[in-house]
Amino acid sequence: MIVKNARLRNRAGLWQLRIVNGRFEQIAEQAALQPNTNDPAILDAEGKLLLPPFVEPHIHLDCVYTAGEPSWNQSGTLFEGIALWEKRKKTLTHEDVKTRAIKALRQQLSYGVQFVRSHVDVTDPTLTALRAMLEVRKEVRDFVELQLVAFPQDGILSFENGEQLLEESLKLGADCVGGIPHYEFTREYGVESVKKVMALACKYDKLVDIHCDEIDDGQSRFLETVAAEAFRLGIGERVTASHTVAMHYYNNAYAYKLFRLLKLAGMNFVACPTENVHLQGRFDPFPKRRGVTRVKELMENDINVCIAQDSIMDPWYPIGTGNPLRELDMCIHICQIMGYDEMLRSLDLVTDNGAKTMRVTDRYGIEEGKPANFILLDAESPFDVIKNLPPVLCSVRNGKVLMKKTPVKTEYCV
Numbered sequence: 473m474i475v476k477n478a479r480l481r482n483r484a485g486l487w488q489l490r491i492v493n494g495r496f497e498q499i500a501e502q503a504a505l506q507p508n509t510n511d512p513a514i515l516d517a518e519g520k521l522l523l524p525p526f527v528e529p530h531i532h533l534d535c536v537y538t539a540g541e542p543s544w545n546q547s548g549t550l551f552e553g554i555a556l557w558e559k560r561k562k563t564l565t566h567e568d569v570k571t572r573a574i575k576a577l578r579q580q581l582s583y584g585v586q587f588v589r590s591h592v593d594v595t596d597p598t599l600t601a602l603r604a605m606l607e608v609r610k611e612v613r614d615f616v617e618l619q620l621v622a623f624p625q626d627g628i629l630s631f632e633n634g635e636q637l638l639e640e641s642l643k644l645g646a647d648c649v650g651g652i653p654h655y656e657f658t659r660e661y662g663v664e665s666v667k668k669v670m671a672l673a674c675k676y677d678k679l680v681d682i683h684c685d686e687i688d689d690g691q692s693r694f695l696e697t698v699a700a701e702a703f704r705l706g707i708g709e710r711v712t713a714s715h716t717v718a719m720h721y722y723n724n725a726y727a728y729k730l731f732r733l734l735k736l737a738g739m740n741f742v743a744c745p746t747e748n749v750h751l752q753g754r755f756d757p758f759p760k761r762r763g764v765t766r767v768k769e770l771m772e773n774d775i776n777v778c779i780a781q782d783s784i785m786d787p788w789y790p791i792g793t794g795n796p797l798r799e800l801d802m803c804i805h806i807c808q809i810m811g812y813d814e815m816l817r818s819l820d821l822v823t824d825n826g827a828k829t830m831r832v833t834d835r836y837g838i839e840e841g842k843p844a845n846f847i848l849l850d851a852e853s854p855f856d857v858i859k860n861l862p863p864v865l866c867s868v869r870n871g872k873v874l875m876k877k878t879p880v881k882t883e884y885c886v
């Protein structure tokens with residue numbers, strides 16, 4: 473396949489990309505816009521922007537499309553969400569989980585996502601969701617690379633056999649160890665749970681992704697424990713702290729001290745802008761805190777941070793589409809990432825930074841020799857993408873077209 477008339481990020485002009493055996497063989501500058509041809513081996517980008525696929529580094533695919541079952545979350549709090557999920561979890565079946573998860577992954581594909589990390593609740597003695605998701609991971613591998621996090625929703629030490637279930641999940645094939653220290657019964661349990669997560673990751677050679685400090689409590693400081701353990705063990709690049717909502721509330725003197733450790737640890741962060749701006753601040757009078765972690769400050773300190781959807785229609789978040797550009801739009805507003813250069817750089821939050829978090833950079837990026845994974849957007853520049861949130865016209869993986877979309881045309885009648 474040859475892609476012609478493509479624009480690339482951070483490179484001026486038009487480009488032609490030759491794909492052989494599913495890889496970029498040659499990426500070369502093109503003198504001028506070349507005319508259309510009907511050759512099926514040629515993909516004419518018509519001057520549109522070609523990017524590496526979007527990355528969704530944090531979603532709960534076992535929970536998608538369950539909003540309203542058995543009832544809707546009326547308070548909008550994380551805690552009502554957890555209570556509702558506890559009820560819905562009792563009715564999970566293998567097919568139920570698979571059907572909903574695949575539906576969501578196909579929808580994500582329509583938005584240009586090809587790399588997904590999903591948390592899966594393993595505080596369930598039957599591990600129904602995990603067993604189903606392990607099958608899903610295999611069944612969807614032609615169109616998406618799916619990583620699974622063994623996520624102890626109800627705690628490791630605060631749930632009966634929590635630690636054994638977590639370890640069993642790793643033996644069954646989960647890619648990452650999860651945790652939820654701020655939800656454990658006590659601070660001490662929380663600290664101990666982080667140490668157990670890290671030890672399991674080392675024992676089974678897995679990645680770590682912890683739901684960390686997702687609470688409107690500036691005293692919730694498990695992030696420092698996660699970072700200190702990651703630093704001590706020298707595994708920072710394999711460790712991700714998700715949400716880190718409380719970091720929004722830390723006083724600046726403490727945050728300053730903390731950032732030194734975060735830089736030393738070299739770990740990754742995932743923020744979930746729509747989810748947390750919806751869930752957080754629910755106990756606040758006015759003014760209400762926003763509850764999204766310090767994305768801009770992490771970027772400024774060259775600490776790897778990416779953003780994610782977290783939920784599509786589940787007990788925590790009643791809507792959601794799986795479109796990373798919707799998250800990006802929300803993020804740059806809430807976190808005030810709207811200086812011109814900052815905006816352009818913010819595309820990293822849904823592309824390269826997510827790939828780094830998922831540790832898939834060896835197969836990610838528009839570079840000669842790498843697998844030909846890319847998307848084509850209905851935009852001519854990164855600024856267009858930020859401003860217009862355009863549709864993804866085409867998604868290609870290993871040189872094979874996975875999805876094509878016809879943009880909506882507006883016909884003015886006046």
Ligand SMILES: [Zn+2]
Nearest residue numbers: 532591683782
């Ligand atoms: Zn989550």
